[in-house]
Amino acid sequence: MNEVSKNKKKSEERPFLDVSQEISLKHIPVMISEVLSFLDPKEQETYVDGTFGLGGYSSAILKESNAHVIAIDRDEEVEEIAKELEKEFKGRFQFIRSNFSEIEAVLLQRELSEVQGVVFDLGVSSPQIDNAERGFSFQKEGPLDMRMEKTGFKALDVVNTATEEMLADIFYHYGDETKSRRIARAILKARLQKPFTTTSELVRVVHSVMGAKSGKIDSATRVFQALRIYVNDEIGSLKKGLEGALKVLSPGGRLIIVTFHSLEDRIVKDFFNMHSGKSKNSYSRHSPLPSCVPQQPILHLLTPKAIRPQESEIFQNPRARSAKLRAALRTMTPFYSMMNGV
Ligand SMILES: C[S@@+](CC[C@H](N)C(=O)[O-])C[C@H]1O[C@@H](n2cnc3c(N)ncnc32)[C@H](O)[C@@H]1O
Incomplete structure (x- = not known):
């Protein structure tokens, strides 16, 4: 029996749910059995769950073994759930509100320099999307916000102030939107009449350019x-987070990344290939890297190709359909930070 049907059956049997059961009803953890099998948690080892969300991964790791988990999330709204897990798994679970790009500093502040595994489950959680007030969903009327944490600029600041060229670049590079220029032009025209404040105002403008559908999906999806x-600097955080994860992994430690769109997956794939000696940019005698660069790879790929969720998981949780999982093992070679990143 898989996790979903186990939890469903338990919740049908009992009038009250424990925290981890409630969590799994709000956000079904994606590819959790694959994550656990690559992480292979063991007693006394410490793992970082860099994207705590509703705690699905953290609680699964803590239940699977007597391991320790340090969880990170940039969203203050998950702190209540984290407190429950701190009570349930006393002494084995700690939550830190931060960006996983700061993983190295977060661990150093706790006098920890090494962990045996790091997991990132990228993107936003179901409650973040489902809460109209967060402004992530084109299907719900709400403020055009889209921030994972309540600091910094909002999506409405971008659409109301960015130049046409900048908007087009954002839609093209981060959304693969081929009609990016036309949409950007329409946004500039619309905001002259009235600045954008809500999600539905933006949806209306995108639909006016593209029609409501683009193939099978809503044409506002990519925008x-x-x-x-862009608002959450997700690409910058991912690149820095991957570098940081590599620095804190002990030899033999596991790095597992679950992505939900091609841009993220390409970054993870390139990073894994580069550090495992698979890509053209990896360490070779032709590489212009200084001689202190290790000749041996610092990662060993556990997934030569990205793994996709099983059909049965997609059937039970359609939000898993675009997930891709890549996993790698930290080798014994000392870390060298590539000057130009990924
Ligand atoms: C897909 S959800 C994770 C769900 C989680 N694995 C679970 O089973 O409940 C992604 C979470 O990661 C957080 N997040 C995304 N990017 C982050 C970053 N750079 N640093 C810290 N947290 C991040 C989001 O706020 C969100 O809560």
Whole structure:
């Protein structure tokens, strides 16, 4: 029996749910059995769950073994759930509100320099999307916000102030939107009449250019994805987070990344290939890297190709359909930070 049907059956049997059961009803953890099998949690080892969300991964790791988990999330709204897990798994679970790009500093502040595994489950959680007030969903009327944490600029600041060229670049690079220029032009025209404040105002403008559908999906999907990535600097965080994860992994430690769109997956794939000696940019005698660069790879790929969720998981949780999982093992070679990043 898989996790979902186990939890469903338990919740049908009992009038009261424990915290982890409630969590799994609000956000079904994606590819959790694959994550656990690559992480292979063991007693006394410490793992970082860099995207705590509703705690699905953290609680699964803590239940699977007597391991320790340090969880990170940039969203203050998950702190209540984290407190429950701190009570349930006393002494084995700690939550830190931060960006996972700061993983190295977060661990150093706790006098920890090494962990045996790091997991990132990228993007936003179901409650973040489902809460209209957060402004992530083109299907719900709400403020055009889209911030994972309540600091910094909002999506409405971007659509109301960015130049046409900048908007087009955001939609093209972060959303693969081929009609990016036309949409940007329409946004500039609309905001002259009235600045954008809500999600539905933006949806209306995108639909006016593209029609409501683009193939099978709503034509506003890519624009919303692109703005979310830009507002939260998701690409910058991912690149820094991957570098940081590599620095804190002990030899033999596991790095597992679950992505939900091609841009993220390409970054993870390139990073894994580069550090495992698979890509053209990896360490070779032709590489212009200084001689202190290790000749041996610092990662060993556990997934030569990205793994996709099983059909049965997609059937039970359609939000898993675009997930891709990549996993790698930290080798014994000392870390060298590539000067130009990924
Ligand atoms: C897909 S959800 C994770 C769900 C979680 N694995 C679970 O099973 O409940 C992604 C979470 O990661 C957080 N997040 C995304 N990017 C982050 C970053 N750079 N640093 C810290 N948290 C981040 C989001 O706020 C969100 O809560």
